[in-house]
Amino acid sequence: MVRRAGAVCELGECSARNGSLEACLAALTKPQVLLKSAKALEKEMKQAEKSEKISPIALAFLQLLHPVLGASGLHTVARCAAVCRNAKEAVLKADVWDSHVLRARRWWALPPVPQRLQPKQPNPAGWRPFLSTLRPRCDGIYVGECGFQRWLRVGHHSDLRKNSAQLAAYGGRGGQAEWVSYRRYVRLMPPDGEGRQYAMVLQDPCPREAAEQVLVDGVDFTTHCNPVKSEGLPDTQVAHVCDAERLRKRLCVGQYSLDLENRLIRVSYTAVDGTYRLCFSLKHWIFSDCLTWEQYEMESQTGEVVPFNLGRLPDWKGGGLEDEGKDHFPSMNFRPKTSLEHLA
Numbered sequence: 001m002v003r004r005a006g007a008v009c010e011l012g013e014c015s016a017r018n019g020s021l022e023a024c025l026a027a028l029t030k031p032q033v034l035l036k037s038a039k040a041l042e043k044e045m046k047q048a049e050k051s052e053k054i055s056p057i058a059l060a061f062l063q064l065l066h067p068v069l070g071a072s073g074l075h076t077v078a079r080c081a082a083v084c085r086n087a088k089e090a091v092l093k094a095d096v097w098d099s100h101v102l103r104a105r106r107w108w109a110l111p112p113v114p115q116r117l118q119p120k121q122p123n124p125a126g127w128r129p130f131l132s133t134l135r136p137r138c139d140g141i142y143v144g145e146c147g148f149q150r151w152l153r154v155g156h157h158s159d160l161r162k163n164s165a166q167l168a169a170y171g172g173r174g175g176q177a178e179w180v181s182y183r184r185y186v187r188l189m190p191p192d193g194e195g196r197q198y199a200m201v202l203q204d205p206c207p208r209e210a211a212e213q214v215l216v217d218g219v220d221f222t223t224h225c226n227p228v229k230s231e232g233l234p235d236t237q238v239a240h241v242c243d244a245e246r247l248r249k250r251l252c253v254g255q256y257s258l259d260l261e262n263r264l265i266r267v268s269y270t271a272v273d274g275t276y277r278l279c280f281s282l283k284h285w286i287f288s289d290c291l292t293w294e295q296y297e298m299e300s301q302t303g304e305v306v307p308f309n310l311g312r313l314p315d316w317k318g319g320g321l322e323d324e325g326k327d328h329f330p331s332m333n334f335r336p337k338t339s340l341e342h343l344a
Contacts, residue, residue, distance in 0.1 A: 058084075065090050107191055108135045108258060134284050136188045136258060136265060140336035141215050142291050143208065144184040148326035152178050183208060186267065186280075186291065186332060187215045188256060199256040199267045201278070202247065203231070210242030216337055219248060226252045228272040231298070231308075252276070265291065274300040280332070289334035296329065 065087060069077050081091040104110070110133060182205035189198040198221050204211055230252045254269025254276075267278040276298050283290035296308040310329045311322050321327055 062086050062090070104135070108260070110135065110260075134260070134263060134282055134288055136256075136282070137288050137334050137336075138188050138190045140187075140334055141212055142186040142188075142332040143212075143335050144291075144330045144332035145181070146184055146203075146328050146330060147179055147181040148328065149177050149179050152176060181205065183211065184329075184332065185211055185215055186278075188265070197256050197258075199254050199269070201230070201252040201254065201267065201269060201276075202250060204247060204250055206242045206247060210244065211247060212335070212337070214244055214247045214251065216339060217244075219251060219253065221253055224251070224253050226254075226269060226271045230269070230271040230273070230276060264294065274298045274306075283331070287334075291332040291334075293329040293331075 065080065069080060069090060077091055081088045182203065185200075185202040187200045189200070191197050200215055200218070202211055202215065227250050230250075252269045252271060254267055256265055256267040258265055263282045265280045265282055267280070269276055277295070279293075279295035280291040281294050282288055283292055293310050293312075296310060298306045298308070300306065308329075309322075311326065312329070313320050313322055
């Protein structure tokens with residue numbers, strides 16, 4: 001029975017094939033069927049050629065890409081490589097990246113470029129090791145989002161509109177918890193002609209764009225005076241105030257050193273109330289884009305060293321915050337700036 005069923009199935013398949021073959025032969029007997037097929041194929045070929053044709057705007061972009069890449073930082077070069085295949089070919093040219101790579105490796109005393117990645121042998125991986133090498137980033141600003149929770153009695157807020165709303169809601173009794181946000185900023189400068197490595201440190205609740213603009217513009221390192229009190233928020237803190245002159249007065253200028261073996265960056269600056277020492281570990285999530293606090297201390301004028309509590313639990317306790325109601329020393333994430341890409 002099984003063999004008979006199999007034979008029946010094979011017979012059905014053969015008849016189906018014969019039926020389709022007969023249908024094809026019947027179609028060929030119709031007038032001008034071959035001519036119509038040729039026209040359809042020709043139409044498809046024209047559409048394919050039209051889709052592969054480069055538009056004038058794209059052509060102009062590719063013509064100007066090479067000089068633009070030569071004046072850009074390597075992080076912009078890396079992003080341009082993902083635009084299209086022609087852009088990737090322009091990025092692979094050695095003269096686009098070799099000067100940046102050699103200068104950066106000379107700055108930070110990094111190992112020399114491997115022989116297989118020298119400019120005489122352009123390689124798509126030539127700038128990737130540079131981007132993935134752990135080192136300080138000078139083409140942007142490290143920013144930490146800080147904050148703490150405080151209890152405000154009704155009517156004691158600096159914003160009169162909030163006071164009136166609270167008085168209407170609570171009738172002058174009690175209060176409520178409020179989260180106060182501010183930011184810490186660190187900008188690292190590349191070594192100057194004498195080998196000095198300056199750093200700018202700022203702590204303020206103002207809008208981030210205002211603080212970053214002050215840090216990008218910079219100050220005169222030789223004449224700048226650090227504030228009397230560098231740690232802590234100003235007494236009259238208003239989050240929306242973005243006066244550039246006030247921010248420059250709160251800016252602290254110091255110097256930093258790089259410990260490549262231990263992957264540490266140590267920043268030191270002197271204010272009126274003492275000498276501050278900041279120690280960060282350089283993390284490497286994406287292109288050295290994270291600073292994590294390791295130590296923070298202040299040495300007073302009398303020589304007393306006062307360590308700051310970073311508010312972190314040790315790893316053997318699971319890590320995290322000691323107090324969920326405050327985070328004064330979060331990880332500082334890197335924010336690249338296009339105007340500083342020549343310092344990459």
